[in-house]
Amino acid sequence: METETFVPLKGHCTCKTITYEVLAPFLCTNCCHCTWCQRETGTAFVLNSIIETSYFRITSETKPVLIDTLSASGDGQMIARCPKCYVALYSDYGDDGTWTTYVRAGTLDDEGKKRVRPDAHIFTSTKMDWVDLTGEKERGLPIFEASYKRKEAWGKEANERFNRLKEKMEAAKEAGGASKGKEEALPPSNINRETD
Template sequence: MPTVMADAVDVYPLQGGCDCRAVRYRLESPPLFVHCCHCRWCQRESGASFALNAMIEADRVTLLAGEPELVDTPSASGKGQKIARCPQCRIALWSNYAGAGPSVRFVRVGTLDEPDHLPPDIHIFTASRQPWVVLPPDTPAVPAYYDRKLYWPADSLARREAMLAKAAPPSA
């Protein structure tokens, strides 16, 4: 059974990429938060029972090789998402959702070379999870989305505020 590092800071940077290795990337720091999403959209898009995404600032993801193709994809919100895919093997590497825009990447944890280092911080949209998926009792789980102030660590909230301040247009 894979082991999760007790001090995740020790493992960074983490590298990942697609199956054919045409696109490679590196996470320069721990993510803001890791979602295990059980919504029907994620089930359909992943072809699995859930999607595991590490939310991280785009400027903390370094492209090492290749250039992913951004594919506009519908979403439950109606605002869509852009999925970064390898142009050769078509593996989804990360998404940018309309709400967060290009400044936040939802990196597919399974594309990391060592995905064991990023277990979910929370299970979301569990109201539509597959009934045979058993959720661990020690990880928060919510029926839909959640209030980040209740679940995110203080450091992640501060990083988010700094990112939003940097992305905001200057006031007149």
Template sequence: MSEAYDGGCECGAVRYRMHGAPIMTNCCHCRDCQRITGSAFAINVMIETGRIEILKGEPVVRTLERGDKGDTRAWRCGTCDTLLYADHPMFADNARFVRAGTLDRGELLIPDAHYFTQSKYTWVVIPEGVAQFTTLPENGAGVNLGNERMARLMATLAG
């Protein structure tokens, strides 16, 4: 796990490090991600919870109660309120979804897939050959992750 990605909030009060390559990077076009980011989509970098290290500051955890969708938690800077990463009910406490825009070099992590294309803005063009789904695929089916990353995905699902 020599590969590492550093990131932080807008004001610099919180800094963190992702140890190792992500399980996957996705571009989510769901309405929730559009609202949360104030943009057309969110770039989410999925990694195991234990691979995130706080280097400076302490993120504030907020819970969003979403009824039958399942509650989610979001880790934000307590000063500038930047959303750093969140969890997803499907993965319990096993994985975090880092917002790629908070990484110092987030542009290095190209999406493996695009989710919720049913609510994609019409002017967003998905590159040819990149997996795309109208909602979420079952257990990562249809996303080319290779054996090692697929094993990590299955381990996070299994807990």
């Protein structure tokens, strides 16, 4: 799906204090079955829809609270939660920092939820025994016992977009630090990553 014709997706926390928009198709939606996601969400898995941060913006006046959280990789993650209802809206993971945003697909509005399906199941070696992925296999969905290599699991357009983003990330590092490049990569109307 081309970005120019994309109808933005909208989402919010339970109390609607935090609202957001996604301005391009997701790069990939992972259904993660790792024990860390199980523990963090209190359920069997989490649906993370990955988007370049420049295509994600908070539309509410109130900004989320960013909570530095451990992760299995050791890189950590920042989980963005509503300061009132504490619902997790998205994460920034250590590998890509704030260049990519992992949107919790369950926080999308009803219309958005209809437009998002898992593109891959990951860390299925630790999935709950009662989770049956037979139907997902039959529809040709990639299923991985651990993580995956992006090039192998993502579609052509998503890989091309990520490669362009990676070039910006590398240029920012060479120019004196990732944070400078991150700021330049984000449009002025984008999310304020600082807490209030």
